[in-house]
Amino acid sequence: MFEGHDPYLVALSVVIAILGGYTGFGLAARIRGTPDASHRVLLAGAAFFLAIGIWTMHFVGMLAAPLPPGTTYLVLPTIISFLICALVVGISLFFVSTGEPTLLRVMSSAVLLGVGIVSMHYVGMHGLAGPFAMRHDAGFVALSVLIAIAAAYGGLRAFLARQGGVQLMLSAIAFGIAVSGMHYTAMAGMHLVAPGEGHRHGEGLAASPQILALVVALLCFVIAAGFLLSLVPDGRKKAxxxxxxxxxxxxxxAEAIPAPRLRAMPLGGVGQPRPVPxxxxxxxxxxxxxxxxxxxxxxxxxxxxxxxxxxxxxxxxxxxxxxxxxxxxxxxxxxxxxxxxxxxxxxxxxxxxxxxxxxxxxxxxxxxxxxxxxxxxxxxxxxxxxxxxxx
Missing domain, CATH: 2.40.50.1020 (LytTr DNA-binding domain)
Structure with a gap:
């Protein structure tokens, strides 16, 4: 198990996951409350912010880890890890936002999303390049999968519940902690061991930790901006x-389209009013x-x-x-x-x-x-x- 993680970056990774979850599920919750023409835009925005939040949390956590000197990040696996995350998030949200949200449909979406998050993590982990060999404990891998599926199920349920305000924030906090818990559980099961003669893990176009830190910082600003915009009330939905x-x-x-009238009439002599259709x-x-x-x-x-x-x-x-x-x-x-x-x-x-x-x-x-x-x-x-x- 790794020791010596930077506590500030660990805390930042959790906050990023929470903000990404709040923004993504907040947008997704508006899908059912808008005309069909806006569904695709909201679905794309929800998938984007959720994927950005999960992926950025992962790499902030990587920057917090005490990796060996000379470690770099392979560009292709790093990009693929984000594409995996965005794809499974988009499919899962689409699957539960259309049709009747049965238990089987929600569970299938949660499994897909959870497995996708774990896949993103391990693809990103194998994007590390350096003078070491990488090993994973099977028990921690299985535990991280279970945590990811549970986090995905809780997040999808929060989306379907049409929660807002304090309830949505509490759900986002639970989701962010669960996603972060999955990451650090998987990290606890990863071991970098001494390589053989002349061995170097990972080959290809690579980026330094400094470049990755700049990209992550930019994405943190994007998530923060999306979170602030999501706090703006949806006036049309309220109306x-x-x-x-x-x-x-x-x-x-002067209202061009007046609200429907509700007239009252006595009910069976009791005198209690009831609405006429x-x-x-x-x-x-x-x-x-x-x-x-x-x-x-x-x-x-x-x-x-x-x-x-x-x-x-x-x-x-x-x-x-x-x-x-x-x-x-x-x-x-x-x-x-x-x-x-x-x-x-x-x-x-x-x-x-x-x-x-x-x-x-x-x-x-x-x-x-x-x-x-x-x-x-x-x-x-x-x-x-x-x-x-x-x-």
Whole structure:
């Protein structure tokens, strides 16, 4: 095990991992709250800052280690280690940011991300060049893999929880400590031993520790800048969350698109008010929040904590969950045909049995199809008047 690490650089490496985790997962958490056009930009930014944070933490930790004199860093393995990190981070975030975030999907992404982080570490380690031979203890290698997977799973769960503020910072701290723990666990299992006659570990184009320190310092400034920018509130997201709750009396008179009204009526003589289904659903556009009439809605699809509303032409993000949307839509016109799909029965133009379930097509300029679960086939047939036909 190495002794004599520079404590200041060790502390800096942990801080870098925390800031990178906060910035990356903070950006990734906004993916589900923005229009489709912004998804790629946010996903790329999240992957970039997470990869930069993890990679920079690794090499700050390397600079903190008491390496033998004359040690240099091979350029090609060092670049490859960063590309590995960026690739697995991007794939993992994409995998959990699209579709239903099931346990299997999140676990698969965590394993991929954890193995990618460990691969980045060991590829970077073998980028060391110097008069020594390198050995690794199998037990420490296995432990570092487990720590990396656990860190990846915790980070992805923080992303899916849509946390912000103090909660996101606490998650980032846990993620940064776990990633740093993986690095220093792997370092504890690495041994530089005396080489054979004339042996030198690593050959190729190399950079000195001084050059690496300059690159790392630059990336530290990039991470710090990204962290500060991530603290700027997302006004559009806040407006989307607040829009359904704005009372009619306090809404601005000049508002071009007013918030949906909620009228109250007595419930069974008890005198308690209940909301009447809203005639419109809020959807996000590039310029802010719009409202779509229920008559124009073809389908509603669950997308984690949000939904996608299809108006016959395209899908747009709605800040409501599928349960909230179902509660507001008229049950005589809309039916939940799948745990993740609601359809407008008047707009159904085609139905066909497929496997254990069925598929239906909704009309519009851009017709689209929606799956029907086996448990809902009878209800859909009854709503479409097909029971008499097939009796």
């Amino acid at each position: 989307a969350a607040d829009a359904p709750l704005v009372p009619e009396e306090v809404a601005p008179k 809203a005639p419109r659903l809020p959807v996000e556009g590039a310029d802010g929040t719009h409202f779509i009439d229920a008559a124009d809605i073809r389908s509603v699809r669950a997308d984690a904590h949000y939904t996608k509303v299809h108006d016959g032409t395209r899908e747009r993000m709605c800040p409501w969950s599928i349960s909230e949307a179902e509660a507001q839509l008229d049950p005589s016109l809309f039916v939940r045909v799948h745990r993740s799909h609601i359809v407008a029965i008047p707009h159904v133009s085609f139905v066909r049995k497929e496997g254990d379930g069925a598929v239906i097509e909704l009309d519009g300029p851009s017709p689209h199809r929606v799956p029907v679960s086996r448990a809902k086939i009878a209800e859909v047939k009854a709503r479409l008047g097909l029971n008499r036909r097939h009796a």
